[in-house]
Amino acid sequence: MTEVHKLLTIVFETSDELDRESEVYRRLISARLKYEDHFDLQVTSENLNTSLLTSIVGGLETKYVLFVRDSHKIPTNFLATVIDYLRSRTVYLAEPHMYTAGIPRDVTATKMEQSYFYARDTDIYGVAFNTGRLRDALEALGDIDRSALYVSFRLYWSIGTVKPLPVGYSVATNTKAAIGSQLDPATPRLFPMVSTNSIELRTYMVRFLAIYLRGLRGEKRTAVSTAHLRDLITTFKLDKLVSLVQPLQPFEASWITWLTGSEKSAFLYKQLTEADFYLQFSDAEKPVTGDVDLYEIEFSDMDVLINKAYLSHKVRPSYANPAVYDFYSRSISPNSSIIFFDRPMQADDNAEYLYEYFTSNHPEYANAYFALNPKSADWTRLKAKGFNLIPIFTRDFYEKFLESDLVVSSQIYNLRYKGKSLENSRFVYLQHGIQLNDMSDWIISKYFDVFVATGKLEADYLAKYAPSETLNSGLPRLESLEKITQEGRHLLFMPTWRFNLNQVSNEHFTNTEYYRAIDGLMTDRRILTYLEKHDVTLHVKLHPNVESRASLFQFSQRVVKSEASYREAIASADFVFTDYSSAVLDASFIGIPIAYYQWDSNDFFLDQPYESRLDYRTEGLGPVFDTSDSLIEYMTSEKYLESSSEFAQRNERFFEGVDPKRINAKIVDRMLSL
Numbered sequence: 001m002t003e004v005h006k007l008l009t010i011v012f013e014t015s016d017e018l019d020r021e022s023e024v025y026r027r028l029i030s031a032r033l034k035y036e037d038h039f040d041l042q043v044t045s046e047n048l049n050t051s052l053l054t055s056i057v058g059g060l061e062t063k064y065v066l067f068v069r070d071s072h073k074i075p076t077n078f079l080a081t082v083i084d085y086l087r088s089r090t091v092y093l094a095e096p097h098m099y100t101a102g103i104p105r106d107v108t109a110t111k112m113e114q115s116y117f118y119a120r121d122t123d124i125y126g127v128a129f130n131t132g133r134l135r136d137a138l139e140a141l142g143d144i145d146r147s148a149l150y151v152s153f154r155l156y157w158s159i160g161t162v163k164p165l166p167v168g169y170s171v172a173t174n175t176k177a178a179i180g181s182q183l184d185p186a187t188p189r190l191f192p193m194v195s196t197n198s199i200e201l202r203t204y205m206v207r208f209l210a211i212y213l214r215g216l217r218g219e220k221r222t223a224v225s226t227a228h229l230r231d232l233i234t235t236f237k238l239d240k241l242v243s244l245v246q247p248l249q250p251f252e253a254s255w256i257t258w259l260t261g262s263e264k265s266a267f268l269y270k271q272l273t274e275a276d277f278y279l280q281f282s283d284a285e286k287p288v289t290g291d292v293d294l295y296e297i298e299f300s301d302m303d304v305l306i307n308k309a310y311l312s313h314k315v316r317p318s319y320a321n322p323a324v325y326d327f328y329s330r331s332i333s334p335n336s337s338i339i340f341f342d343r344p345m346q347a348d349d350n351a352e353y354l355y356e357y358f359t360s361n362h363p364e365y366a367n368a369y370f371a372l373n374p375k376s377a378d379w380t381r382l383k384a385k386g387f388n389l390i391p392i393f394t395r396d397f398y399e400k401f402l403e404s405d406l407v408v409s410s411q412i413y414n415l416r417y418k419g420k421s422l423e424n425s426r427f428v429y430l431q432h433g434i435q436l437n438d439m440s441d442w443i444i445s446k447y448f449d450v451f452v453a454t455g456k457l458e459a460d461y462l463a464k465y466a467p468s469e470t471l472n473s474g475l476p477r478l479e480s481l482e483k484i485t486q487e488g489r490h491l492l493f494m495p496t497w498r499f500n501l502n503q504v505s506n507e508h509f510t511n512t513e514y515y516r517a518i519d520g521l522m523t524d525r526r527i528l529t530y531l532e533k534h535d536v537t538l539h540v541k542l543h544p545n546v547e548s549r550a551s552l553f554q555f556s557q558r559v560v561k562s563e564a565s566y567r568e569a570i571a572s573a574d575f576v577f578t579d580y581s582s583a584v585l586d587a588s589f590i591g592i593p594i595a596y597y598q599w600d601s602n603d604f605f606l607d608q609p610y611e612s613r614l615d616y617r618t619e620g621l622g623p624v625f626d627t628s629d630s631l632i633e634y635m636t637s638e639k640y641l642e643s644s645s646e647f648a649q650r651n652e653r654f655f656e657g658v659d660p661k662r663i664n665a666k667i668v669d670r671m672l673s674l
Helices: 024-030 051-058 078-086 114-119 131-140 146-156 177-178 201-220 226-235 239-244 250-259 350-361 378-384 395-403 440-443 456-463 511-520 523-534 546-552 567-569 583-589 628-635 645-654 663-672
Strands: 006-013 039-044 065-070 097-099 128-129 169-170 268-269 276-283 292-298 303-311 337-341 368-372 389-391 406-409 425-429 451-455 470-472 489-494 535-538 560-561 575-578 593-596
Touching: 006 024, 006 078, 024 078, 039 051, 039 226, 051 131, 051 146, 051 177, 065 131, 114 201, 128 131, 131 146, 131 425, 146 201, 169 456, 177 201, 177 440, 177 523, 201 226, 201 239, 201 250, 201 292, 226 239, 239 250, 250 268, 250 276, 268 303, 292 535, 303 406, 337 350, 337 395, 350 663, 368 378, 378 535, 425 440, 425 663, 451 456, 451 663, 456 470, 456 645, 470 663, 511 535, 511 628, 523 535, 523 560, 523 628, 567 583, 575 583, 583 593, 583 645, 593 628
Parallel strands: 006 039, 006 065, 097 169, 337 368, 337 406, 368 389, 406 425, 425 451, 451 470, 489 535, 489 575, 535 560, 575 593
Antiparallel strands: 065 128, 268 276, 276 303, 292 303
16 A cells, blocks of 8 residues: 655754643644644754755655744644645745734735835745755755755745745744844855846845844854855845845945945944944955954955944035935024933833933923823823823824934934934934943944943943943933832842743743742742841842743742832842843942842853853952852841942942933033034
């Protein structure tokens, strides 16, 4: 009897042990009730690369293969839709609508236009490939990185357009667009040189190129040659699509333009008051001098130097062109419109405190606005305080932005309206926290006229990349932050989050080291005995990403979930500790002792998008504990109440240059001088 092979193999990639209660796994398995005879499920805990894919595909006997990652999202009808489509026809591939965030209820309403194509993740996941055709393509494309295989497959088989199935698939994160992607170190090329006129494929390719270059700023080395990149840009006319890259990856847009063979080496990046900021690219053998050296990137055929230069306004392409409005031509005055904002749904951060100071001390500026979503819980509170509120990201907001002379915020958003952006107008960045991690690639990419720092250590770090823009003033919220004296003592624990836990089930979550470390501390008998004996309460301020799982933690009469704002929770505590959060520095600033409980210090930064630049043990403003035993001994013996000359000196050095009584005044002086 001839053996009947199933239609589809699903290769399920897990980052750790299989989480059988995760939503994505359960939704795949639930399809077995009706479609068990049609598909097999193959689980792998290895990271899929081209070599492994070749091995897996070579051993398959099903007609199609589909790759799914455990951190992704699929709807309940995903597999049914794919199987029903595949069993009625023979195709090269079948794909859903692809998203980086939530999946809309009606995916068919998604407009298939360039904005969709540019935002679409182009990895292999979610796509059902014809196994035989993928096997053939891999024989020719074995030197292509896995992340480029989907586009390369379509190039190889001349598949210019694909109509998505009426179902969605989400990779559940847009981190790749922010920090880039890293190819297998041995990868010599991005795509095969198989010509196409498909605007869809060319859009995918220019996005992939931009994200590859973004990741390369972190890696600093690649087996790819600049000659190959130039050939790609020329062959597929990617230079015609740089306008798609500009809004989200402006640094890479300049890089791509230089790679086209442009005779220019300097590209205007950010207009400033005194002189403009340009990115300069050059061959290391013929270097172009600048003010700040940023990168030396080693390609297989040459080393590329990238630096930052502050050049005269007269160099600006649009300088003295009456057809191009100069948003710096009008100086800031009491007639100016100024917009402040924190997060869209939440105030109570640096912009709110600076706005309050500014409007109280400079009432002559009658056109100062604070932007917020009217549905925010802070809207009524700020309205009662007399804030001049405007709904954020509405038509009115953008019209106010167009006529404004300055934007001031603790967040950086991609504001663009009728030719105006943060690239060509004034912006003061107040920050939300303090730069404890190495975010230099991110800093270099962003537009700002002023970047507020807190203390000499941070200011020196920022000045390496933005010497003209860095202001060592301190964060506005610190000026009005004072220790709150209240009845009863309490301690505060503020653990941060772990990116790799976003999609796990509650069952899996409670088995993670993260959960066990936090809940274990909350339920430790030694702590509970200490709290009861000394009439102390331990408040736990969960990270927003953990709020939905709060019921999994074992709170008690003495260990309570904090519902206070970060400001109130910190200011009223006698002792604050965290794992890695910079929020505890607010406590240290007003003399509240802090500490770090880093149970996973050996692995934490392996799963984070950024690396730490602070040595917590030698530069931290409080002691560091690796084990719960050492932390508990420190707490229960009340050593946190003892003064420490070492940490006092570190605290003074960390906040050097910040005058607690003139933080807001210093920022206002700078912003009004722009």
